[in-house]
Amino acid sequence: GAVVSQHPSWVICKSGTSVKIECRSLDFQATTMFWYRQFPKQSLMLMATSNEGSKATYEQGVEKDKFLINHASLTLSTLTVTSAHPEDSSFYICSASLRQGYEQYFGPGTRLTVT
């Protein structure tokens, strides 16, 4: 099946620094990638949708200047949390869609802790 990886799997950073999370589709080309955030014991919240070569579409309430998304190739999307604060601590998950498929294949997630 389609495999999506994320790196790093966990990261601890200091308040005010920036953190980059990578999402890669390993065995397929993903024209569309999605970034989700999950708070403890809550559902997945879609943050943004990114299409290769174009600007990401952010969901209402998500700060585009704080959560920078780049989808530079068909196999790589990055999420950069800029000037991180403790409230940004969360579990970030990406997913990717096959060109002709409907399903989203999810990465394993990245646990971000901002101290």
Added chain:
Amino acid sequence: DQQVKQNSPSLSVQEGRISILNCDYTNSMFDYFLWYKKYPAEGPTFLISISSIKDKNEDGRFTVFLNKSAKHLSLHIVPSQPGDSAVYFCAASANYGQNFVFGPGTRLSVLP
């Protein structure tokens, strides 16, 4: 307002019996639905999908039923196994696969 609802936050079932997880939605434009399974600290795993032109889809132990008039879908797992213990998310899309909206999830515990 939640567009996708899973009203049971948790469910316990005996091993070997049937697990039924329910999902209700409010947006009549939704035309594609998926179920995902999620273990703690991992990304969700796709289980099964159904489009609005069908009312049933089966894959091994998993069957999804869709009742469009009631805006309701359910996931049946039979027989349930301890490894099925996880959080199950229902997700819906209004344009065949883009921009899914997730329900809050139901934690299934299968007891040996």
